[in-house]
Amino acid sequence: MSSRQLRKLERQRLENSATPEPQEDVDDKPQFNVLNPPAKSFNAFAFLNDDDVDDNDDGNEDEDKSDTQYQPLPKTESKPKKKLKKLKKLKSASNIKQTEGNSDDELDKVLAELEKERAFKNSSQAQELVDPEEEEDWEEEYDISNVPVEHCDVDFKFFTTKRLQLSLSLLSIQDVQNLDPDYELQALFGKLSMETIDDANSTTSLAISPEVLQQFKKIARLTRGWGGKDRKSVPGTSRKLLLTRIKDDYLPTTIKPMTMDEISAPEPLVEYFIYKETNMNEPKLERFHYEISRLKKESSSLGVTYFEFGKVDSSSEKAADAMFIDAVVLYPNPEVLMRQLQTNPYHTPTLLQTAMVLLRQGDNKLAANSLIEKALFTFDRCFHPSFHTLLAEGKTELIRLPYCRFMNRQFYLCLFRYIIGLGERATFSTGTAYCKWLLALSPAEDPLGVRYFIDFYAMKAEQYKYILKFVESPLATTYEHWLTPGLAFSSVLALLHLNEKEKAKERLKLAYNRFPYLSYKLLEVHSHQDSVKFKATPSACEAVEAETYLVRFGALWENAQHRQWLCDGLVELFNTQTITSGQKNKKSMFSALQDMLGLTNVEHEIPSNLVRFAILSGEGRIMARLPQDIFSRDDMMEYDPLPPKSSNVGGSIDGIIGGGGSAVTDVLMDYVDPRLLSQAVELRLTAPPEAWSDEEN
Known part of the structure; x- marks a missing residue:
């Protein structure tokens, strides 16, 4: 029986009764004496709203006030919120027994539903938070091991919070200036003039006519907040760019090419860790508790914060995705890919893929690195305020990006390509800082294998002591590989x-x-x-x-x-x-x-x-x-x-993950509109190549 029906029955009972039930009938139950009842009369069905609404839902709270004049019992601070909700539901069920006018069948149904829900929450699929005093026990057995673990588990349980804490200094860049190659060049060759730096930053990524370049500069003057004297200002925010500077051939626009959110709730984050579960018959309650405990300890004691990039739900972005799939997957055509940059200059997959085409076909490293830097700019301007703050303070060791999301993987790929470009420019200290950050985004999983090349950049930067600290830290000694x-x-x-x-x-x-x-x-x-x-x-x-x-x-x-x-x-x-x-x-x-x-x-x-x-x-x-x-x-x-592919299909965290699907893992095809993809294929087959870049989104 729903809470709305129960409230209706309560109103009918009040109409047939001259006075409400005495308060003493409820307080005679000693097993619920943990709650402090108010002196005034109360609504016996108030707590049943917990099944459908959240405690902080203002809209539904107004609806409850309109249904009855009674106020709910005050909350106490002596019990956790989850356990308090259980007590509320059980007490409301007890109050129902005191209510005249309800049939025995209705009471049996309500009590059966409550008992079924309580049993479900105690099963292997329940999502209950572990008590704070129990959290220390989950990682204690994994902290005992002092030798590298030979077998690699998908959750990296032996890389405990304590071991992570010992490794944080090795994952920190200390100062955001260490991510600026110009800062390293000044340290190597003395202070460079602003004219020299500005001349280097004005270099265009691709060949562009002087007429078009003048149009871009004119649009930049008309676009309020674009560039500025330091080339680090973008419209819509007072924050400065941290990783890149705006070049002359960047089309001025107020539209952000993507979104970024902070993921603060620990329960949805667990899906990022258990999606690799392969044995569906094995109970997962213990694993769930472990992940919840670890995430809570990381966020509370260390300050680790999780973020996620998301795609913008717009017609132009969807059309760009369809054109990209057609030009890269269905019918590879570098010329179509190059033309798409004219209509979608900030489409990240196109920027990164075109850069690789230039390297393979023409060995044009200058243009390729410029496109990679432009892709980095698209991420740079979309940073979440909390992400921006942590990065500005040099606290890269506290930033996490789950690799199972497509746009996050694009950021990983962009940093990887950018590190290679830094090595070609012999800015190895900056490259080492980016290696630290790339590893810090997911230090246990290390999805792009930073451990296979971080030593090269650190050695070329003459950071010998850092290498020695790294090989002796849990980052290299926890697991054998x-x-x-x-x-x-x-x-x-x-x-x-x-x-x-x-x-x-x-x-x-x-x-x-x-x-x-x-x-x-x-x-x-x-x-x-x-x-x-x-x-x-x-x-x-x-x-x-x-x-x-x-x-x-x-x-x-x-x-x-x-x-x-x-x-x-x-x-x-x-x-x-x-x-x-x-x-x-x-x-x-x-x-x-x-x-x-x-x-x-x-x-x-x-x-x-x-x-x-x-x-x-x-x-x-x-x-x-x-x-x-x-x-x-x-x-x-x-x-x-x-x-990554989810072995546990059906893990949904709607409301936390944006984009085209509810699964934990996603790929670009999940965001492609089949209708737009059909149009892109049809346009390629019927229209001349000159018309491909003129497609209307």
Whole structure:
């Protein structure tokens, strides 16, 4: 029976009764003495509204006042809100028994519904918050382990809140200026004049006629709040850009190309963690409690905040998505993609994909990097105020972006591409800061494999002590595969640069035991040693991991003395040491990630973040080591490689996630209107190429 019907019965009872029921009848129930009843009469059905409305819903609260003159019982602070609601419902059911005029059947139905709801909330599907005093117990058993965990669980339970807290300083950029390459150039070459900086920032991303450029400048003068003297002002907000500056060929507009929201409620956030559940028959209540506890501890004690980018629900954005799918997926055509930038200059997937086309076809790095920076500008202007504040204070260690959302993945991809451009400009300190931030967005999952290349930028920036702290922190010691070849061998090189050869020798021994195949390849390729033999056949994962370091070995080990020291040390280890750890059990290490990666051949056993890094790096030697059937997957898209897929279909968090769907994970096709896609295909087939860019949205 609904609360509206119960209120109607209450009004009928009041009309037939001269006086309301005595207050003492309710207070005689000792089991509910935790509530303090008011002196005045009350509405016995007031608490049944909790089934349908929230306590803070003003609209429904007015409706209740119009139905009855009684006021609900005051709330107490001695019980948690969830438990208080249960007591309210049980007490209201008890009050119903005191009401004359209700039939026994109606009472039985109400009590049965309440009992059914209470039983459901106590089942494995319930979403009850754990008590604060119980939260410490959830991670205590995982904090005990002092050795790297061999098996990788999808929830990364061993990377506890305590271990995260120990790692926060390594994920912080300290100052937002560290994300500005101009700031690093000034530190390297002295203070640059504003004219020089302005001249560099005015460079156009693509070839543009002087007439069109003058039109853009005229529109900029008419668009209030666009640019400013520092080129960091955008309309609609008083906040300044933090990552980019506005260039002359950026079309002035007051319309934001995307949205960004803060996700504060812990319950919906749990969906971001448990969507990878593969065993639907296993009870998930304990897992749910663990995730709730961890999120509450992160947000309360550490200040970690979760955000999410979303797509704008507009006709132009939907048309741009349809054109992009047609030009990239259905019928790849770079020319159509280039034309789309004229009509949709801030469509992020188009900007990032066009940049890769320019690199592959013309090796035009300048234009490609400019387009990537323009894509970064589209995110920069849409930052949430809380996100903007944390970033402005340099607190990147407190910012999280769930990788399961498409627009979040576009931001990951944009940062990855931008880091590569910073390396090409030799601004390695800025690149290291962006690596820290990219890893901080999801430090446990590390979806793009930052651990495979952060050592390169840190070593080139001569941040040797940072590398040593990193390899000794929980970021590299919690799980066995978190210690990548780059971190293992770069820590040896860092100690050599610090002239600590004894410690370097011990660190080399650890790297040798962890990566014996890579140790052999280093001797074979770079020293041509014939005295060392390695008979074991490497797995696919070992081969890919080894190549991620071999391609950068020459750029890191430039000192001939250091290289000779390494070769002599490895020869000695091969002759005297027995391999005690390392790749001894690859099949069990990544078994938990097989469903996420979706590989049909279990011999592959390559973690998804390593596959994404191999694809996005563009290094042919690394990609050649990947199994060929990976490239035939239907979700191996350059603009979104290996998107996460929800094994637990039906997890919906409407109201928290915007965009085109309610599932936890999404892809670009979820936002494409089939009708607009049909029109795009028809236009391509019937109209001449000159008319493709003139399509009306």
